[in-house]
Amino acid sequence: MSADGQSWGRYPRVNQAMVELTDRRQQLPDVNGSLLPYGNGRSYGDSCLNEGNTLLRTRALDHFLAFEPATGVLDCEGGLLLSHILDLVVPQGWFVPVTPGTRFVTIGGAIANDVHGKNHHRAGNFGRHVLELELLRSDGSRRVCGPNANPEWFAATIGGLGLTGLITRARIQLRRIASPWMSTEVHRFGNLAGFFRLSEQSDRDYEYTVAWIDCLSTGQKLGRGLFTRANHAPAHPDRRPIAPAGRLRIPFTPPVSLINRLTLRSFNTLYYHRQRTPVVHKTMHYLPQFYPLDGIGDWNRIYGPRGFMQYQCVVPPTDAERHIAQLLKLIAASGSGSFLAVLKQFGNLASPGMLSFPRPGTTLALDFPNQGARTLALLNRLDDVVAAAGGAVYPAKDARMSGAHFRQYFPAWESFRPFVDPHFSSSFWRRVME
Amino acid sequence: MLNVFIIGATSAIAEATARHYAARGARLFLVARNSARLTDIVADLRVRGAADAGQATLDVNSLDAHTGVLDQAWQLLQKVDVVLIAHGTLPDQGACETSVETALAEFATNGTSTIALMTALASRLEAQRNGTLVVISSVAGDRGRQSNYLYGAAKAAVSTFASGLRQRLAKVGVNVLTIKPGFVDTPMTHAFRKGALWATPDAVARGIVRAAERGRGVVYLPWFWHPIMLIIRHIPEFFFKRLKL
Numbered sequence: 001m002s003a004d005g006q007s008w009g010r011y012p013r014v015n016q017a018m019v020e021l022t023d024r025r026q027q028l029p030d031v032n033g034s035l036l037p038y039g040n041g042r043s044y045g046d047s048c049l050n051e052g053n054t055l056l057r058t059r060a061l062d063h064f065l066a067f068e069p070a071t072g073v074l075d076c077e078g079g080l081l082l083s084h085i086l087d088l089v090v091p092q093g094w095f096v097p098v099t100p101g102t103r104f105v106t107i108g109g110a111i112a113n114d115v116h117g118k119n120h121h122r123a124g125n126f127g128r129h130v131l132e133l134e135l136l137r138s139d140g141s142r143r144v145c146g147p148n149a150n151p152e153w154f155a156a157t158i159g160g161l162g163l164t165g166l167i168t169r170a171r172i173q174l175r176r177i178a179s180p181w182m183s184t185e186v187h188r189f190g191n192l193a194g195f196f197r198l199s200e201q202s203d204r205d206y207e208y209t210v211a212w213i214d215c216l217s218t219g220q221k222l223g224r225g226l227f228t229r230a231n232h233a234p235a236h237p238d239r240r241p242i243a244p245a246g247r248l249r250i251p252f253t254p255p256v257s258l259i260n261r262l263t264l265r266s267f268n269t270l271y272y273h274r275q276r277t278p279v280v281h282k283t284m285h286y287l288p289q290f291y292p293l294d295g296i297g298d299w300n301r302i303y304g305p306r307g308f309m310q311y312q313c314v315v316p317p318t319d320a321e322r323h324i325a326q327l328l329k330l331i332a333a334s335g336s337g338s339f340l341a342v343l344k345q346f347g348n349l350a351s352p353g354m355l356s357f358p359r360p361g362t363t364l365a366l367d368f369p370n371q372g373a374r375t376l377a378l379l380n381r382l383d384d385v386v387a388a389a390g391g392a393v394y395p396a397k398d399a400r401m402s403g404a405h406f407r408q409y410f411p412a413w414e415s416f417r418p419f420v421d422p423h424f425s426s427s428f429w430r431r432v433m434e
Numbered sequence: 435m436l437n438v439f440i441i442g443a444t445s446a447i448a449e450a451t452a453r454h455y456a457a458r459g460a461r462l463f464l465v466a467r468n469s470a471r472l473t474d475i476v477a478d479l480r481v482r483g484a485a486d487a488g489q490a491t492l493d494v495n496s497l498d499a500h501t502g503v504l505d506q507a508w509q510l511l512q513k514v515d516v517v518l519i520a521h522g523t524l525p526d527q528g529a530c531e532t533s534v535e536t537a538l539a540e541f542a543t544n545g546t547s548t549i550a551l552m553t554a555l556a557s558r559l560e561a562q563r564n565g566t567l568v569v570i571s572s573v574a575g576d577r578g579r580q581s582n583y584l585y586g587a588a589k590a591a592v593s594t595f596a597s598g599l600r601q602r603l604a605k606v607g608v609n610v611l612t613i614k615p616g617f618v619d620t621p622m623t624h625a626f627r628k629g630a631l632w633a634t635p636d637a638v639a640r641g642i643v644r645a646a647e648r649g650r651g652v653v654y655l656p657w658f659w660h661p662i663m664l665i666i667r668h669i670p671e672f673f674f675k676r677l678k679l
Contacts, residue, residue, distance in 0.1 A: 064481035
């Protein structure tokens with residue numbers, strides 16, 4: 001047992017065994033206890049951990065199996081990172097159909113968490129673009145699953161948190177682009193109503209929309225922030241592509257979190273006023289546009305040795321503004337705000353996944369330095385609001401929601417349960433099934 | 435176009451190296467024991483940009499089979515610019531101490547088979563009067579240490595053989611490049627605790643491609659193993675034998 005295999009929030013810290021998979025044709029290892037696939041460890045909480053049991057490291061299953069530049073259909077193994085895919089397909093005029101805020105996630109992880117991105121209102125979840133996947137179970141059986149083949153296994157595996165078996169390979173439909181450039185606009189808005197107004201105006205004509213909010217602002221300024229909307233841009237033959245970032249990294253873990261009330265207030269105020277005019281138009285390379293934090297290696301270390309907790313929830317469209325305001329007030333009152341406070345309107349496109357998180361409504365994502373009981377108490381208060389509103393919390397980012405809340409947020413858990421591989425489990429799953 | 439021939443192509447370092455060459459549009463011929471994994475790697479390299487990729491199955495310890503595989507490689511590639519010999523195992527030193535059979539079998543895999551391949555490759559490259567022969571040796575070959583001296587002895591044989599061959603082939607325009615990796619995080623070393631000295635296969639692969647391009651002779655990867663091994667080689671014997679390395 002070793003401490004390898006952390007989640008991105010670096011909380012909780014658990015011990016588990018680690019087995020490296022090197023050949024997708026082989027059977028899964030026969031071990032005592034349960035198994036859980038572990039890709040690149042970018043889930044924030046404990047959904048990628050398996051305390052006291054075994055993680056299956058999938059990163060060596062990183063082969064491209066086929067790519068058709070004419071149709072944009074990609075066939076690859078489950079351990080390949082989105083970054084590897086982008087490096088290969090962007091110069092050929094293709095883009096991943098849906099991307100989370102980091103490109104350092106595996107294909108298997110993207111499917112198992114049914115990730116979403118800033119284009120959710122247009123493209124839905126990642127799972128909608130999976131044409132087919134192969135599921136390897138601990139009994140040695142292999143199933144090719146897709147919307148038409150073994151659809152019930154497909155539905156369970158999309159967003160299935162790695163519990164239904166190992167995703168050895170998948171076929172994905174990519175999206176055409178004309179260039180690596182993005183036309184972006186950043187609008188400053190003064191309060192929450194401004195966000196909803198901008199969202200409504202933008203969702204039709206902009207493929208990517210998202211807002212950063214200053215979660216420490218209160219009163220009239222509650223929910224002020226910067227709204228970004230963007231589209232893929234036509235070719236700019238005169239511009240030279242930028243070199244991929246990634247030189248910068250946080251070299252060690254500081255003894256205490258660098259994100260605290262003081263630094264956060266100055267950060268947020270500076271960031272909110274970083275543009276002099278209310279609207280800024282820019283043509284940007286896709287890397288800084290989609291992945292600003294990927295430019296800083298190991299950024300999660302800034303939260304110090306105790307790590308941090310992400311909280312992402314969605315509340316339904318009815319009364320969304322009131323519920324988001326309630327959440328923001330609770331956070332502002334607690335003072336333990338988050339620099340990365342992100343607000344976005346989800347669209348209506350349904351996901352094939354049974355346990356998929358995105359659903360119509362407004363989603364709010366935050367991260368909090370882990371201050372123990374204080375942080376947990378705040379998140380529980382947020383959960384009460386979300387639950388009362390009929391919303392949900394994102395398992396991929398969670399390390400603490402109660403089993404009762406999980407089962408309320410994801411009523412399909414009961415029909416999902418029979419698809420869980422009898423030899424698979426996770427720290428998250430045991431926690432919410434207790 | 436670069437023509438690249440890789441033996442032991444399913445090893446992590448070899449595969450990472452092949453990906454660098456594929457991204458540059460090279461034509462590759464790959465050899466390893468496991469044909470299913472080779473098929474995956476060939477498909478992968480094609481997607482990554484290889485102009486063409488071929489494969490053959492070979493157990494390097496079947497010395498009789500070497501010629502046939504070399505023929506196949508030259509048939510596909512016509513002319514070979516880079517040959518990389520990357521196969522190897524990490525023997526269990528304890529088992530090598532109790533079983534002569536195991537010790538000699540491991541020596542054959544890591545030493546004898548490599549020398550056999552280098553001998554056959556040398557005459558083909560000599561005939562071409564061009565090309566680079568890259569062989570992966572190890573820092574372990576620089577000095578025998580109690581923890582893995584069977585492996586070290588085989589790699590020492592490879593390094594010394596390569597040194598002589600380099601002298602010989604330099605006269606006809608062929609470069610022999612000895613790569614001495616330190617600790618590399620690969621499936622071969624999965625059982626070890628990893629620390630600051632560990633490198634990724636990709637970092638080593640980049641070093642290999644660069645060293646081959648620059649016509650280098652002996653290269654430690656990452657570079658810091660050069661001063662480390664300089665010190666280890668110069669520890670006086672009376673003191674060295676008291677150490678547990």
